[in-house]
Amino acid sequence: MHRALAFLALAAALAAGPAAALTPPELAKVVATIDERQRNSGDWKALCYMEAKEKGKTDVVYELVVYRRDEDDKQMFLFTKPRAEAGKGYLRIDKNLWLYDPAVGRWERRTERERIGGTDTRRGDLDESRLVEEYDAKFEADEKLGVYGVHRILLVAKPGVDVAFPQVRLWVDQATLNVLKRQELALSGRLMRTAYYPRWKKVFSPSKGADVWYPEEMRLFDEIEKGNSTLILIKEIDLRPLAANLFTKAWLESKSR
């Protein structure tokens, strides 16, 4: 009985064809699912690789560890490679972003919009997904991205919310509901950055009691400075609880001492 119903539903969906738009509740569900799948209720630690290419310049590459404690809205980056960069780090607490350089032993207050390590990465790229909280969604179209059927969705920042980009356009895989492509636009509608997420991984999180999804590969293309691009690879994930005092200046200082 259940099976039959499911089959009927699927058949109906197929019959409706690509023209079938998402209804508002469906749309809301899609967006909520994107957030939910990436959410991890506990701490999060990832070993990442970051590579920035700029026209006419040598590549800037890093290996870094990214720490997240989403419930406190805290984040930390600790650079581990290359050697000269090892021990540098960013610490974010609420809207404060601090940069630490062990060579000079000082903390420097940076803006939230900081280009991390001089690359095109923003701290938000490695943060929790909060689309529902920050944006209003609007369905645009169902279409193809390569061989994949996708929903194209436009997100507009909710009034009074401070986000890096006031408009975001997403291409969401219809089959898996993973975001495959993301355009970030200025208030004027000008395209600022395009991101691709070609590989998604899931990992079981004990604290969430379910799978947590993360993009293993992110490719960010600067649309203003054409030719500049950044690649982020998440190499390893560690979901063990982090030390309570980890998101403090003292902890980061101790790591490079």
Place this chain on the structure above:
Amino acid sequence: MAPRRDAARVLLRIAFRNLLASPVRTGILGAIVLVGALIVVVGSSVLDSIDRGMRTSIQGSLGGHLQVYEARSEGALELYGGLRGESLLEPIEDFSKVKAVLEQVPNVKQVVPMGIDQAMVATGNAFDLALERLRGDVRRLEAGEDGPELRRDYAAHAAHVRRMVQLLRDEIAQAREISDPEGREAAERKSEWEALQRAATDAFWRDLDRDRYGSLEFLENRVAPLAMDTAFTFLRYVGTDVDAFFRAFPLAEVVKGERIPTGQRGVLVGKQYAEEWLKLKNARRLDQIKDARDRRGKRIADDEELQRWVRENRAGIREILLQLDPIRADALAQELRPALGAPAAEPLEALLGRLFAATDESFDGQYRIFYDVVAPKLRLYQIDVGDTITIKAPSKSGYFSSVNVKVYGFLQFKGIERSGIAGMMSVLDLMSFRDLYGYLTAEKAAEIRALQKSMGAREIDRERAEAELFGAADGALVGEARVAEIDEGALVKRREEERASAADLAAHVYSQEELEHGVALNAALILDDPRLLRRTEGDVRKAIADAGLGLKVVDWQEAAGLVGQFVTLLRVVLFTAVVIFFAIALVIINNAMVMATLQRVKEIGTMRAIGTQRRFVVTMLLVEIATVGLVFGLAGAALGAGVVWGIRVAGGIPAVTDLLYFVFSGPALFPRLGALAVGGSLAVVLLVAILSALYPALIAMRVTPVEAMATED
């Protein structure tokens, strides 16, 4: 010979008498010639003096006589910066090689390595700085240190922060009354306000010792951001061998503090830069008002700018209050009351308000009180002698690099102290410069390549990204991962020898060898005899070619870039003005002479009829105009000399802008009359006069004796 002389005499006589016979015409022509000569004399005297001033400024401050830099550089060397920021230079990888070759060139006295760049210096907002000091104490306490002095510092620093919190709360309380945000923003403001309220409570400070780090983090992240001050500034510096620099540039002097000790790291901050960008705004404005009153004869009562400064000073009191911890604030209030004749209970803020409410009558007294009583209790410069500052720059390898350097002193260039062009420049030791420059060594490049390879990063083409990433349903889209255990402790561990602490670096004394074996961006050449500049330039070129150094050689003027072109620009402007003037003069003189010739056709015909040769007639006309040229040209030149003298007596042409200060090489330009200017002006006016008489002379020559016969009506 005799007949010639007789003819010449009568020719002169007729020419002179013709001039006297039509005084209006002669007067007009004379006036034109006179003004022309005047312009040329004054203009070229001023220009020559500017040229000399520039030479002094550029050669004495950074330029030397010649400069060399890597020939493959994308941009040209611009010592004082160009329109698009700093010069794009390829590095000279090993300066010592350059020095070894160029020092052998005859007439080259000295080769000074340089690297000019700009970098950010974090100054922190006042709040952050106060918290940083407090954190320093906490760090020591938490590490187990203790003692009465540390305790005293800790208490004073905490009291200071607390006072800042109070000031900030008062300020924000006022702002809250004005604005009334809604929704999400309101919620944010509310939480900010709560944080501020909490930081202002007695309980918070009583419990400070219970969780020192926690309290600090709270203050740093929840309270300090509300202060919203600027937190950094840009420093323009020349990285150099400091001893060699001072030997090469005799105008450079340390006005406060001392020179960077030989071989050590450090910075000498440009005095003028410190005045304009680092000084406490209120103090700076007082200086400016004083300068305007003393040097420019302005009065607060009738100058809007001065009034604005006075107003801004009253608004800037907060900045002073923020600097003072409660103890010093009390002490200051106590000293200020009698000095200002204020009632016993008047609080500091009101006292400062009184101090900065200047009028023309009270200003000088208030200025003195500020510097005698208030200034000693304040930090007058955001970066001061004795501080250690952190300079941060995007390095050539793409990474940011930071260095800590001690500020040994303030630097200025004699004679051009106030120039914003030379005075903005700071001097940095060469080693620190190299660290900031971050030249990508082969070793570093290899490390980066290895890292890239180990990560298996694949580059894809932007245009074909979608096809490559999503073109095939290969199942790569989703996958499963296993949790790992990441040990950052092992990852961060650095090699022992690389862990030279900031303190070690500051104490290290580098040998001359270390200084010279390494990267520089350009080098200044000082010559024994600057007059042989051109020849030496050729020799240097040859030496570079012979040694295969691949360097470009430019003279000081070219190296100065835009600034150096200023004189050229002035020359072009003057030249154009003179050309236009004389073109007009040519037309006017020509017309006047044509008319005069036509009026005299009959007379000329008569002279021709009774036996005057054509040559005589032409000469007569030329003598006529040449006389005007000579007499009035001399008068104009004399007048010009008078003007030049007058300018000198009146105190010179004041340098009203930074650029002028620099090109004048001082606060005013004293033009000097050049023999060349006078001779040149005479030559020019004579030439123009004679040129403009050529056509009328042709007309006169064509007059036939028959014209004499014509009967007049």
Place this chain on the structure above:
Amino acid sequence: MSIVSVEHVSKDYMLGKTVVPALRDVSLAVGKGEFLSIAGPSGSGKTTLLNLVGCVDTPTAGRVIVAGQDTARLSERALTELRLRTIGFIFQSFNLVSVLSVFQNVEFPLLLQGGQTRKERAERVLALLDAVGIAEHARHRPSELSGGQRQRVAIARALVTRPALVLADEPTANLDSETGGNIIDLMKEMNRRDGTTFIFSTHDPKVMAHASALVRIEDGRIASREDLDAARLAGGR
């Protein structure tokens, strides 16, 4: 032996595209010491003829020989030199150099010639000014003199270089008849004193009466030539 010899001279002027024949095949010989008057109606060619003789214009055809030199063969410079040394000019409108004094105007040709000391020049100039009766005005400017006085200065200037030939185109036309008479008398006196040849044109029959010979021109041709001295002598006897 004639000082001026005009041989089959024609002179055409171009007035736009039409040719105006001013002189047609004129031949005339003037002997040394003559006081020759050229008469004829307006437009008959008197001035044209004098200009050719005075070397300030060149003939369309024929030869003009002055003091034995064929003017057609001389360069512009040589012609100027010839005018300076051999010919004196008296103009209808006096043509003095306005910025020079009377003395200096007269001295001017001497200075151009050169070769004399200042003293020699001064003596010569003053003698002439005396002769034309204007010595007391030596320091004045021409503009301060009357027409007759100016013409006297012009005569002095024409004679100062002791030219062989003096040409005067209607020297009295701008003067009242009494003054004109005086001027002719003066010219005549000079002619008599130095033997200088004078050729002058005039419309005035009274003036013609002083001439030693009278050439009448009509329509560019010489209509007649009368030897008045001979007639006078004949009549006087």
